[in-house]
Every structure is written in C-alpha cells, then in structure tokens.
Amino acid sequence: xxxxxxxxxxxxxxxxxxxxxxxxxxxxxxxxxxxxxxxxxxxxxxxxxxxxxxxxxxxxxxxxxxxxxxxxxxxxxxxxxxxxxxxxxxxxxxxxxxxxxxxxxxxxxxxxxxxxxxxxxxxxxxxxxxxxxxxxxxxxxxxxxxxxxxxxxxxxxxxxxxxxxxxxxxxxxxxxxxxxxxx
Numbered sequence: 001x002x003x004x005x006x007x008x009x010x011x012x013x014x015x016x017x018x019x020x021x022x023x024x025x026x027x028x029x030x031x032x033x034x035x036x037x038x039x040x041x042x043x044x045x046x047x048x049x050x051x052x053x054x055x056x057x058x059x060x061x062x063x064x065x066x067x068x069x070x071x072x073x074x075x076x077x078x079x080x081x082x083x084x085x086x087x088x089x090x091x092x093x094x095x096x097x098x099x100x101x102x103x104x105x106x107x108x109x110x111x112x113x114x115x116x117x118x119x120x121x122x123x124x125x126x127x128x129x130x131x132x133x134x135x136x137x138x139x140x141x142x143x144x145x146x147x148x149x150x151x152x153x154x155x156x157x158x159x160x161x162x163x164x165x166x167x168x169x170x171x172x173x174x175x176x177x178x179x180x181x182x183x
Contacts, residue, residue, distance in 0.1 A: 030069070033062060033065050033066070036062075037059075037062045044058065046058060060085075063081075063085055067081045067085060
C-alpha cells in the first residue's frame with residue numbers, strides 16, 4: 001500500500017530507501033505528529049483561513065501519516081482511510097477546477113462589461129459632440145431666421161406703405177374723376 005521512497009546522495013553516490021514503519025503508533029507518536037504539523041504550519045507561514053496550498057500540502061502529509069499509523073493496526077481501516085483520502089483529493093481537484101472556471105468566467109464577464117462601458121462612454125462622447133454641433137447649427141439658424149423675419153417685416157412695411165400710397169392715389173384719382181363728372 002505504501003511505496004518505498006528512494007533518495008540519492010550525490011557526494012558518495014549512495015542510494016537510500018525509506019520504508020514505512022510497521023510499529024503501531026502510540027499516543028506520543030500522535031502528539032508528535034500534531035506538534036510537527038503545528039510547527040510546519042507556523043514555519044511555512046500557512047494561512048489559517050481561505051485557500052492555502054501550503055496548508056493543504058501539510059495536512060495531506062499529516063493525513064498520510066495517520067493512514068500509515070491506522071494501517072499498521074488494521075489493514076481494512078487503513079484501506080478505508082486511503083479510499084477516503086483519494087475521494088477527498090478528487091473532490092478538492094473538482095472544486096479547484098470549478099473555482100478556476102468560475103474565476104475565468106468572472107474575469108471574462110468583467111472584461112466584457114469593461115469593454116461595453118468603454119464603448120458606451122465613447123458613444124456618449126460622440127453623441128455629446130454631435131449634440132453640441134446641432135445646437136450650434138440651431139443657434140445659427142435661429143439668428144438667420146431672426147434676420148429673415150426682420151427683412152420680411154421691413155418688406156411688408158414697405159409693401160403696406162406702397163399699397164396705402166397707391167390706394168390713396170387711386171382714391172384721389174377716383175375722387176377727381178367724380179368731381180370732373182359732376183362738373
């Protein structure tokens with residue numbers, strides 16, 4: 001169930017093998033493992049909360065040691081814990097994959113909204129410029145309309161004056177002709 005670990009010494013070209021101990025764990029062994037875990041957590045500055053790969057690695061090592069100690073006493077219990085550990089690792093890998101996927105989706109969504117915001121701001125600036133241009137054109141046209149209105153009023157006044165003058169002349173001619181007929 002447990003693999004033999006091999007180490008090599010580059011200085012002497014020696015190869016060492018580490019075998020799993022078959023001696024049952026005592027209470028002191030369990031306390032020793034707990035102390036080593038606490039020391040390692042502090043030494044490697046593992047975060048106490050949140051996702052921490054260092055803490056996960058150290059707890060995996062501790063759990064492997066607990067599985068070893070239980071397996072020495074009862075192979076069936078050890079195999080059960082080994083299966084539980086494997087299932088837990090699969091669940092954690094699935095959770096990591098899901099988290100990574102969710103983070104990726106969140107980033108893509110944020111980038112899309114950011115891009116949309118930039119496009120909307122650009123479109124808004126463009127519309128503001130167009131609005132200002134149209135307001136300037138409106139102002140110019142209103143001034144032209146006022147000038148045309150003044151010219152129209154002036155022309156109408158002249159036409160009205162000419163019309164009155166002509167009416168007066170025609171009335172004068174008619175009156176003169178009537179007077180001539182009477183006479």
